[in-house]
Structures are given as C-alpha cells and as structure tokens.
Amino acid sequence: MVLFENVNLRYGDGPAILQQVSFTLAPGSFHFIVGASGAGKSSLLRMMYLAQRPTSGRVNLFGQEIDQLKRHDRPLLRRRVGVVFQDFRLLPHLSALDNVALPLRVAGVAENKIRDHVTELLRWVGLADHVDALPATLSGGQQQRVAIARAVITRPSLLLADEPTGNLDDAIAVRLMYLFGELNKVGTTIVVATHSERLVQQFSHRQLRIEQGIVRLIPQRSEAA
Amino acid sequence: MRLFRSDLPLAGDASARFLPWIIGCMVYLAALALAGALSAENLAGRWHAELAGRFTVEMPPSPPSDEKEAKLRDITGLLSKIDGVTAVKLVGASEKAALLQPWLGGIELPDDIALPDLIVVEAGKAVDLAKVSVDLIAIDPAIRVDDHANWHGDLLAFSNSMTIVALIVLSLIALTAVSTVIFVTRTGLAIHRRVIEIVHLVGAQDTYIARQFLFHALRLGLAGGAVGAALAAATWLGLQRWLSGGNSGLLPSLTLSTGDWLAVAAVPVALAIVAMFTAQVTVLILLGREP
Numbered sequence: 001m002v003l004f005e006n007v008n009l010r011y012g013d014g015p016a017i018l019q020q021v022s023f024t025l026a027p028g029s030f031h032f033i034v035g036a037s038g039a040g041k042s043s044l045l046r047m048m049y050l051a052q053r054p055t056s057g058r059v060n061l062f063g064q065e066i067d068q069l070k071r072h073d074r075p076l077l078r079r080r081v082g083v084v085f086q087d088f089r090l091l092p093h094l095s096a097l098d099n100v101a102l103p104l105r106v107a108g109v110a111e112n113k114i115r116d117h118v119t120e121l122l123r124w125v126g127l128a129d130h131v132d133a134l135p136a137t138l139s140g141g142q143q144q145r146v147a148i149a150r151a152v153i154t155r156p157s158l159l160l161a162d163e164p165t166g167n168l169d170d171a172i173a174v175r176l177m178y179l180f181g182e183l184n185k186v187g188t189t190i191v192v193a194t195h196s197e198r199l200v201q202q203f204s205h206r207q208l209r210i211e212q213g214i215v216r217l218i219p220q221r222s223e224a225a
Numbered sequence: 226m227r228l229f230r231s232d233l234p235l236a237g238d239a240s241a242r243f244l245p246w247i248i249g250c251m252v253y254l255a256a257l258a259l260a261g262a263l264s265a266e267n268l269a270g271r272w273h274a275e276l277a278g279r280f281t282v283e284m285p286p287s288p289p290s291d292e293k294e295a296k297l298r299d300i301t302g303l304l305s306k307i308d309g310v311t312a313v314k315l316v317g318a319s320e321k322a323a324l325l326q327p328w329l330g331g332i333e334l335p336d337d338i339a340l341p342d343l344i345v346v347e348a349g350k351a352v353d354l355a356k357v358s359v360d361l362i363a364i365d366p367a368i369r370v371d372d373h374a375n376w377h378g379d380l381l382a383f384s385n386s387m388t389i390v391a392l393i394v395l396s397l398i399a400l401t402a403v404s405t406v407i408f409v410t411r412t413g414l415a416i417h418r419r420v421i422e423i424v425h426l427v428g429a430q431d432t433y434i435a436r437q438f439l440f441h442a443l444r445l446g447l448a449g450g451a452v453g454a455a456l457a458a459a460t461w462l463g464l465q466r467w468l469s470g471g472n473s474g475l476l477p478s479l480t481l482s483t484g485d486w487l488a489v490a491a492v493p494v495a496l497a498i499v500a501m502f503t504a505q506v507t508v509l510i511l512l513g514r515e516p
Contacts, residue, residue: 049426051426071513072430075430083426083427089423089426091420093237094232102232102424103427106424107428
C-alpha cells in the first residue's frame with residue numbers, strides 16, 4: 001500500500017529532515033509515527049498525501065510511483081487518502097456539512113446523495129445539531145470531529161492523522177483511537193502521527209519512530225514477543 | 226445549481242466589487258463604439274441605396290425663357306431614349322427648396338434667386354455616361370452630368386473607417402478586459418492559496434478550481450455588462466432623440482435595426498464569456514506551473 005525506499009528529505013539548503021527512510025505499510029495495517037516535535041512526523045505524512053516530494057528516493061502509493069504521476073493523476077490518488085490535519089484545515093466560510101461534503105463534491109458525487117450521507121456521518125461523530133454551523137462557532141473538539149468526518153467521508157483506503165488527539169481530553173482521545181480502530185477493522189490502513197508516548201503505549205500498534213531524521217520500524221508488542 | 230456553487234470564498238474578494246464596474250465601463254464604451262459603427266454603416270447604406278442607379282443632369286441657372294424650355298425638353302427627350310433609363314424627372318422649385326432647407330433653414334427663397342435646373346435620371350442598368358455627356362453638351366456646353374461616384378467613394382471610405390475604428394476600439398476593450406481578468410484571477414489565486422491547497426488535498430483537479438473562477442468571472446461580467454449595456458442603450462436613445470429633435474437636416478439620424486440592437490446586446494454577453502474563459506485559462510496555467 002505504502003512503500004518508502006531510501007527516501008531523503010530536506011527543505012532547500014537546510015539540514016536533512018529525513019534520511020534513508022525505508023519501510024512498507026501493508027494494506028489494513030495500523031501504525032503510529034512517533035517522535036518529538038519537529039522530528040519530521042508531519043513531513044513524512046505530507047509525502048504520503050502527496051503534498052511533498054522527497055528530495056531523493058522512491059515513494060510508491062497504491063502501486064504507483066509518485067514521481068511518475070502526472071498532475072492529472074495526483075487528485076485521483078489523493079481521493080483514496082483521508083487526512084486529518086493537525087490544525088484541522090477546515091474551510092472557515094463553509095458550514096460543517098459543506099466542509100465534510102467537499103471531498104464528495106470534488107469527486108463528482110451527485111448533490112442529492114451528498115446531504116443525507118454527510119448528515120448521517122455528522123450524526124455519527126456527534127455533531128447532528130451542528131450541521132450548518134461555521135467552524136468558528138464550533139469548539140476545538142467539534143472542529144476536529146468535522147475534520148475527521150471529512151477525512152473518512154469517502155471511505156479512504158489510507159487514513160492519515162497528524163496529532164489527532166492534540167486538542168482533545170484523554171477520554172475523547174481514547175474514543176477517537178477506538179474510532180480509528182473500527183475503521184482499521186473494516187480494512188482501512190491507518191497512520192497516526194503523535195508525540196504522545198502515553199497514547200502509543202495505550203494501544204498496541206506498530207510504530208515508525210523518528211529520531212534525528214532516521215526512521216525505525218518497531219513491531220507491535222505481540223509481534224515483538 | 227451545482228455548477229454555480231463555490232467552495233472558494235470568491236464573492237467576498239475586493240475584485241467582486243470593482244470588476245463589475247470595470248466590465249460595466251468597458252461594455253458601455255464597446256456598445257457605443259459598435260452602435261456608432263453600425264449606425265454609420267446603415268447611414269452609408271441608406272445614402273447608397275438612394276443614389277444607386279441614378280445620375281443627375283445639371284443645367285446652369287438662367288432666367289426663364291422659351292429657349293431654356295426648349296433645351297429642357299430636348300434634354301429630357303434625349304435622356305428618355307437612352308437604353309436602360311426608366312425615369313427622367315425634372316426637379317421642381319419646391320423640391321429644390323426642400324433640398325436647400327437643411328442648409329438654409331425654413332426660410333422662403335426669393336423668386337429671383339438663381340438655381341440650376343436639375344434632372345434626375347433613374348436607370349435600370351449601366352449607362353455610358355461619357356457618351357451621354359457628349360450628347361448633352363451638344364445641346365448646351367455648360368451642362369454637367371453627375372453620377373455621384375466621388376460621393377459614393379467618400380461614403381464607402383467613411384463607412385469603412387468607422388468599422389475599422391470600431392474594431393480597434395472593441396479589440397482594445399477586449400484586451401483590457403482580458404488583462405484585468407488575468408490580474409484579478411492571479412490575485413484571487415494568491416488570496417485563496419490556503420483554501421485552494423486544501424481543496425487540492427481532498428482530491429480536486431485543477432479544472433474543479435478553475436471552474437469556480439470561471440463562474441465567478443461570468444457572474445461578475447454579466448452583472449457589470451448588464452449595467453454598462455443599459456447605460457449605453459440609454460445614452461444612444463438619448464442621442465438619437467436629441468438628433469431627431471433638431472431643426473437641421475444636416476445631422477444624420479442614428480437608426481439601428483433590430484439586428485443591430487441584438488449585436489449591441491451581445492457585447493456584454495461576449496465580454497462576460499471572454500472574462501469567463503480568461504479566468505479559466507489563467508487558473509489552469511498558473512496551477513499547472515505549481516510543482
């Protein structure tokens with residue numbers, strides 16, 4: 001599903017962010033990307049959702065080499081990837097419903113199918129009463145749930161989440177992780193970037209641990225045993 | 226309705242406020258330029274139709290006499306016998322006064338004012354005017370035949386000049402519209418860079434984003450164009466009314482046919498379409514340059 005091979009990344013003439021990164025994420029797997037703030041977790045995710053090209057090395061997504069993708073093909077691949085951004089990146093002028101509907105609209109889904117589908121999902125994430133609310137009128141946690149709904153509305157094959165629990169209290173963070181777990185059970189490949197060691201310890205998933213630009217794959221506890 | 230919905234907040238841009246005014250001004254100028262050219266063409270066409278197939282024989286002024294009457298009879302007799310001539314008409318005193326009215330106003334002409342005698346000849350086919358002149362000079366050496374060729378030539382040159390000027394004005398206006406829309410679109414892309422990035426990240430093609438700019442430009446273009454066209458029509462009708470209300474017959478009447486009005490009405494639509502496609506192409510080019 002996701003293959004990185006000898007990937008290096010640096011911004012301009014700056015220091016290397018990632019060095020010789022190689023790993024494979026199998027379909028239906030669940031991984032944490034772990035590392036301190038500024039370690040390169042977001043950069044690694046950005047390469048997975050095609051917002052960043054590696055300086056060198058090979059990235060393969062869904063069997064397609066990303067450096068050989070034509071501009072026209074990139075959006076088609078992105079539609080198979082759901083992303084929960086660290087800062088949510090909701091469109092401030094659109095309602096919760098329109099924010100969640102955005103991936104469906106850009107994919108050309110018929111308008112009459114969108115409203116029911118999106119309303120149902122917003123109800124599922126506990127925002128049934130905030131369908132028409134603008135992001136600015138929602139709390140941080142509610143905005144995050146809108147962002148999650150937007151990421152999963154298209155039932156993506158790969159779900160990437162950048163510090164998704166950063167703004168949530170512990171109970172909601174755990175609930176969110178269980179939600180990701182449910183999506184994982186139905187076949188979605190999940191990658192969650194977090195700096196929270198406590199969260200990582202709480203759930204037994206494989207880890208991609210970044211330290212000084214080097215990525216190490218750490219198996220889940222059951223595999224290690 | 227889906228075509229017109231926008232995920233980008235383009236309606237709140239400063240461009241949404243000033244672009245309709247710019248387009249409105251451009252449509253106003255373009256519509257008046259086109260109306261002027263069409264009106265000049267109509268005027269030339271009318272004058273041409275009035276003069277086509279006609280020539281005028283002019284005999285210098287002279288006091289009434291039996292000899293003059295005899296000459297006029299000879300002239301009309303000679304002209305009537307020419308192959309192709311369908312009518313020969315001596316212009317009467319009242320008609321001559323009417324011809325002078327635009328220059329002299331409604332005053333009554335004194336009886337002793339000397340005016341040339343005019344004979345208007347209508348011909349269904351080409352007439353050898355050189356031969357006709359020779360025959361008429363035999364009757365009176367001072368007779369002049371005028372086939373209005375010079376007048377026709379000037380008329381055609383005037384009409385063509387007006388058309389060329391209108392085309393230049395329309396081209397400059399279209400160029401200005403294109404430049405303005407490119408500037409506005411570039412600004413819009415810069416302002417909404419972050420939103421566009423998100424829309425891209427959820428899987429939008431460049432064409433999806435370009436379509437939003439396209440309909441935004443179309444909406445603004447039509448809104449501004451409608452105002453500009455309405456003002457141009459009001460200006461034109463006012464001008465028409467003012468000219469037709471004057472006493473001087475020297476001023477031309479600015480008439481437009483239904484087809485001409487439709488052509489003028491097409492100006493705002495055409496400019497809106499130009500704005501629409503300019504916006505789309507600009508977005509596609511600029512987004513295509515991104516890595």
